[in-house]
Amino acid sequence: MHHAIYAQVLVSLASSVLLVALFRRLQLPTILAYLVVGLFMGQLGLEFFAPDSNAHIIAEIGVVFMLFTLGLEFSVPRVIAMRRQVLGLGSLQVALCGLVFFIAVSLFAVPWAVALVIAAALAMSSTAIVTKQLDEQNEINHRHGLLSIATLLFQDMAAVPFLILVPILAHPEPELIASTMSIALVKGTLAFLVIIAVGKWFLPRLFQEVAASHSNELFVMTSLTVALVASWFTQWLGLSMALGAFLAGMLLAESQFKHQIETEIRPFRDILLGLFFITIGSLIDLQTLLDHWLLITGLLIGFMLSKLLIVLSIATMMKEKFEDAFKASLILAQAGELGFVLIGIARQQNIIGDKIASIVLAVGVLSMFISPFLIRYSDQINRRLFSLKLHSRQQSSSKHLISEAVKDLNQHVIICGFGRNGQTIKRFLDKLDIASVVLDLDPVRVKEARTAGEAIFFGDATRRSILHAAGINQSRLVVVTFDNKKSTMDLLSSTRNFYPHIPVMVRTKDESNLESFLHNGASQVIPESLESCLMLVGQVMYTLGLPLRKIIDEIQKVRDDRYHLLQSFFHGASSDLMRVLENHHERLHAVVLNGNAHAIGEPISRIQLPERIYIEAIKRGATSYTPPSRHMILQMGDIVLLSGEPDCIERAENTLLSG
Template sequence: MKRNNRLESASYFNQVMIILSGSVISTALLRRFRLPPVLGYLIVGLLIGPYALQLVPGPDDLHFLSEFGLVFLLFSLGLEFSLARMTALRHTVFGLGSAQVALCSLFFWSVLHYVFGMSSEASLITAGALGLSSTAIVTQELTRWNELNSVHGHSAIGILLFQDLAAVLFLIMVPALAGTSDHSFSLAIGLIILKGFVLFIAMLATGKWLMPFIFHEVSKTRSEELFVMTVLLVVLTAAWITHAIGLSMALGAFIAGMMLGESHFKHQIEADIRPFRDILLGLFFVTVGMQLDYQVLISNLHWVVLGSLGLIASKGIMISLLASMLGKDRSSALRTGLVLAQGGEFGFALLTLALANQLLKPGLASLIVAIIVVSIAVTPFLIRFNSRISLMILPDKPFEPSMPHDTRELAEATSELEGHIIVCGFGRVGQTVARFMKKENLPLLALDNDPIRVQEAAGGGENIFYGDSSSRKVLEATGVSRARLIVVTVNEYEQSLAIIRAIRDLNQQVPVVVRTRDDSHLEDLKRAGATEVIPEALEGSLMLVTHVMSQMHIPFRRIARMVQTVRQQRYQLLHGYFHGGHSQLIDKQGNPLLRLHPVQVSPTCFAHNKTIADLKLSQVEILNVHRKNAVIESPDNNFIIQSGDTLILQGMADHIEQAESRLYGG
């Protein structure tokens, strides 16, 4: 008996090792091609499953663990399901979102039931699976290409929020569809919805009154282990309660996420739970892939291709038409359709539940999963090139990155402003600027593309409007031609560049002050039309130097003169720094970073007794020379280098390497 238990444990361990090894390799390969990891998990499941290499007999042994992946996915979505965000996007969520789910589900149900002859129950669940899009992939790709706050980005997020709600409803419906006859279905679904509603109210009340007290007490212990265990206990308890009353465990996890999403501990919980979610969710997708029969897929390859094209085309067209009918311009409506044309991870979850409840046949489920997989594989390319595709389809409609904002209303609200300051981006930096301007009673107007921030700031009395600062229409409405100063405080370089160019197209004279993280794009922003560029990292260094020198009792006038000189020289003294062994060679935009590197000259070096002009170091600058106890700043070309000197070189990594070889060997 003990031997059999050991064999079973060894077999289970081998299965987990095979899955982890395959997942690591496939995910690493897909990352190189910028494809979503979910495809890697599905491919691994297909290869190692019972229909291919048979390295893992079947998904049943891993079903319990994989279901936890779905539980943690729903919990994470619940955390993000902010009631404030829902309120800010309520028109898109409940208008466009509900219309999209209803229209797409009805269309797919009709096709599956009347054209392909599927049962009403199977058609309904499959239609729900095809009607939902991928929250994780769409959000990730929109963020990657800086389109999350565009018109189509906001439309997509609003629709996805409603889809999350609809997915919960579909999860509730699956056991009701499987366990009842036609005449008792309405009674059963009504009873389950009533249970869900009562549970929802009870758990939200618990989250408001009990959970803050518990987590406050746990946080007092300052124990990370206790905090993580408490989060896991809350998630699993909620899942256990819903399972015990006949509902889905995923539903309980979603409500638990909403329960904790409004607390002050939301971000810490999200950070702590992410490793568990990603690992278990990967295992869930592997088990989905194990249910794919490649022979069925090969024999029905034409249906997979046609189904994927049909899904993307029909869903994209329906969403585009709905968005256009509900007031979006044609370009933004089309781009919204392109972004959401795929199936999603909830589709896998619904199909898995339908299989477990015997609502679908395995072969049919494999075919539908394959169609969703292909649509997901195409999604990164659709999102990346959605602007170009839109221009190809609507060549007479050039893309204008405007926001869903009535510019006439904005123009009327700002018509009396003259000589005002426009702040583009109302994050921490923008709000700091606004506070100082208000103290001086200077007229100020702020633009931001975060609807929640705009709503909260406007409620706090700020003169802020919702809009895209890179849109010429929005800038015209703010009175950019009458503005005295424009301050750009957004985080992203590309967005800052677009804003500056839009401003200069409308007003060549107004001063534009731009905040940036570092000095990597200082010259580019200047060339685009920025009057002043303030790099945060370098200004922080200057502030620190100011405090250090004042503590050393250096006269304030001397400190101020030195700091002002550095600013006038465009921070030349602060460019570059000594990099450690783990430092990057490029910045986040892929541009080479300036480095500082010391080179000590010995009697045998080529540079000994040579002038700087003799060295011909065209791509590297010698900032200063350390000679005994003296430092020679910015030596000229006639300066003679001697043995014992230490030269501080500034330049790119490869240029410094070439210069060092030149100094040593000639």
């Protein structure tokens, strides 16, 4: 028995590794890879993935961790500020979707209790899919992301009375329904107050003590325990596990431990979320799909279109921008995991028959298959359908405002992006009375900054017309502060082709795109990670009393050499391996020429090293030759310092030692 379960877990894990790697290579959403794995596991009838197995319980912990980390993004003041979206958009979405789906299902001549359960289930959207996909796309804090998250928060709260109501529908009694719902309300209020109290007075002190122990292991265990205890508490009260996890994360959002907690939980969250999506995929019954494919296809199209139109109508009615409203409607146009729970409970209570439940589950899971594509390509879909009219109107309005503002400016600076770096640059330029204009695509940030009197405008800096409106011909510098490779390359293409005389300075997080940006027209690329090293070196040299001119010259030499000196480093046990592999950081590796090493007696020029491998230095006794002459003959005992990409270092060492 245990060997069979182990084999099933091994097969699902190996399949996930292969498919996730394939889907990432094809630039497809990784959620789909897990759903496909689940589809095959379900058809094989594996015991581990049976609907009543422990795998489903374990998988729900992934959703708990997802909601906990999501809560870390939303502090209490921020959630209070979002109350209009949560209570407005969220409540209207659940109410209208429930009403429309109830009427639609009733047309199939099913009992009202069945119609109510199905309507409530289909009104829910997938918190797991939406949050994971938005997180991958870094869009949680965009306006459409905030609208979607606000709606999901209300859905999680609205699911509580539905979860209580479904068992009662098996034996409906008006008095019982009223009393049970009243008790649920009391429990919800109690859960909220208890978690608020614990989060405000106990959790900060707990993490302070744990951090003082300097034990990474203890910090990880504490983070996991807090998330699980909060979810267990709300489940014990008969509420949603996800709700408790979100509240706990939300209360830690303003603590100094926020980022460390999120970092420690992320690996557990991602793995268990993968298992969750596998279990969702295993719910699909291919036989049901084949037997009722026409009905299921029609229901799927009708369901997703109805939900999309309802969310779009509510959001536009609430005076949201059409673009944000449309993207939010695409993001929420799928069934959710809480809906599956409702269907499962109704199935156990014999409210819904197996055939109807299978069809509803098939529609829901298929909508979840489609959803990652809709979320990923929501911007392209919006542009294709509506941008010709709306986008041009918005851009022309922006261009007019920008042109009016810069018509009297000359030799100004154009700042593209108004995050922390953009705002810091602007403040220094203002102090020096150097005129500047800012372009940003975050409407909330633009509104806040304009209210504060900043010269900032909503505009896409990658578009030539916007740059022209910003007076790029009369400007003295363009500074790119956003961290998006594609957008940066688009902007560089415009400036190189139409404004080659204007210098463009680009900020990046590291050196991974340094060469490509310089090749495509950037005048200067500033990698944050390397510049922070230079700042530290400069401060060390200054503290040691070296002349300021000498310090500046040494640092400038490194910059002129495109940071080559800083791109190689010794990797230790604590190095972030995933970051190293992902960014292809060069590394340093020392090779000692002992015994019968092939390279002994050979000049450096005759040693055929792999491409992208360099000999940085030769250390011979107490003397270091940096850089060594190509004619230098290697001797026994020499220490050869190699520099290059990790996958080439081993081959270079074999060449030196074995030939």
